[in-house]
Amino acid sequence: MREVAIIGAGTTKFGELWESSFRDIAVEAGIRAIEDAGISGEDIEALYGGNMSAGRFIEQEHIGALIADYSGLAGLHIPATRTEAACASGALALHLAVISVASGWYDLVIAAGVEKMTDVESDVAEDLLASSVDRKWEAIYGATLPSLFAQMARTHMEKYRTTKEQMAKVAVKNHANAVHNPYAQYQRGITIANVLASPLVADPLHVLDCSSIADGAAAVVLCAAEKAKKYTDSPVYVKASAQASDTLSLHDRRDITTMDATVFAAKKAYQMASLEPSQIDLAEVHDSYTIAEIIAIEDLGFFDKGEGGRATEEGETEIGGRIPINPSGGLKACGHPLGATGIRQAVEITQQLRGEAGKRQVPNAKVGLTHNIGGTGGTAIVHILSR
């Protein structure tokens, strides 16, 4: 199989985009990625689009063809695929796009993620999120995503002495990073005291422990690595792309302080890339809740199990720390438009590896990792990118 490169990357502003429709933001992200790659729409051989909520929120399915259509590509009749793995729908689109180019099936494709979430009432959005976990054995009894992550947090606290302050520090760090990210929903700093004073959503998680519902879209253009230099002087190479699954229900897991889907996907990704966790310079991980980041940095092998909270508290995951986590601001401060997130993570790593991340630049970033999960970890997808 061939090596694959990212040659273009773009994202819309994330947030409450009242003046833009689902179609508008999908097209906007696509155009930014295409312009960044310096290609024409006619160069695109296939489109992969990650989305979770359109069926319920805008009563529209058939999203792959829709995006191709509204991007003006319908006349080319390119294959257009919609992928869904709950909150990991975006990384799934990227993963399938990578396979399609690595295999030689296509030479140049676009992978996008898009979600328009703020036009519905928040209870409708919460219920949509609950369709990412087991409706029959969890959601129907009232379990929502925050309550399930709260169970993970409580167990992690009991088992590893993780504290609410350590979890709050995840949010504080990510907000501090997002101050320098013009595409983030929240470009403002917060303090640990702010987090702990914010309303409890599901004990021990406060509002500021939770990522937010948002609108947004992001896109990357991929091509065969051997052809990447035709388009750009700074291609970013996909060294690994790995996906794994787990039970949807938390109660079926062997241990709710770890996500085996992450462990398996990461293991496979490190094997593909022939790299160790210690060789990763920075990572965008799935901090849908602050506890999720702590669990992720352990499961990804950056820290020993149970050490995620302490490492966060001691600044090891800050820009300038041992391994900067979520320099973009993460889901917490960028906002989390489900299907867009996995692609936005790849956009961030691409910009970081190119040295284009401005004031949030991780110095000397050579190898970056993205980690995107669905629900409470029923799906995990890990990519390793290098310059």
Place this chain on the structure above:
Amino acid sequence: MREVAIIGAGTTKFGELWESSFRDIAVEAGIRAIEDAGISGEDIEALYGGNMSAGRFIEQEHIGALIADYSGLAGLHIPATRTEAACASGALALHLAVISVASGWYDLVIAAGVEKMTDVESDVAEDLLASSVDRKWEAIYGATLPSLFAQMARTHMEKYRTTKEQMAKVAVKNHANAVHNPYAQYQRGITIANVLASPLVADPLHVLDCSSIADGAAAVVLCAAEKAKKYTDSPVYVKASAQASDTLSLHDRRDITTMDATVFAAKKAYQMASLEPSQIDLAEVHDSYTIAEIIAIEDLGFFDKGEGGRATEEGETEIGGRIPINPSGGLKACGHPLGATGIRQAVEITQQLRGEAGKRQVPNAKVGLTHNIGGTGGTAIVHILSR
């Protein structure tokens, strides 16, 4: 790239499956395919599942991981992908599964399609179907799938002298075939008079011109062709797998008596297989409405444009005719559980090429084609299979 083979195939009964849940039928189809392949669940390296309606009908997304979980595969943590391209969600799962094996990414995978549609009111189902077309420019003004296909039918009638009797003949033929298909929803014959006497849904389409909402699931096991003989004496080879898109809206098309997505996907498929339409022995095509079969057999190159109605009338598409179309009974008589249909078509062709189709067997079937579309043709996916 490597050649890919189907080594196992299975389907549930299609119809109103009151006693089975979405999860039940997904698992049932998977087990049948796995048993047919003579493999163990542990041999499966990845799962692709096509589904359109679960988000709205059973309030459950994250379908890929859900199916893996309920199939007892969660402990293997295999990649589990849900695909959606409206009514073509099943063939899309198959297409991605083929790419994943052809590329060498995996050696053995399962592609499934599942839909549970009869537990909701029919207006809810109709509205879900309308999310396959352009919600903003078609459905919101009251256009439903039958009304859009009625426009295609009316135009085809005016342009090519196609008659209501010729369309009715599609339904009559497909019902006659389904009499011998134990998995079909309607195992009974009908007459042209029955079709014309049935209530008008959208002039000129009567109820019996329309395929039905149904529950059902189907699955196929794919492996690298070079390893297929390890598992079976009668592998079925995937000679081509091609996908194309078009505008979602009918009014944006150059001609509504043809589907350019079908034309493009078919052209690509014939190129991949190095075959001409005349070399295809039988086909399962997307007869969501009788007019859709007439348009499909023209667009697939089996008959000249405008000749589909006449050819049907003269029996050229019957078993024993020049090119048998929908020997299974098609969507019309098997029922059309959206995401399951594209996989069920592959199951039928597999059984036909193995000579296992019983009283509906097409004599001496060597090469078969499947054709699955989304909505009114915003997506089309064509596979060519051979023994």
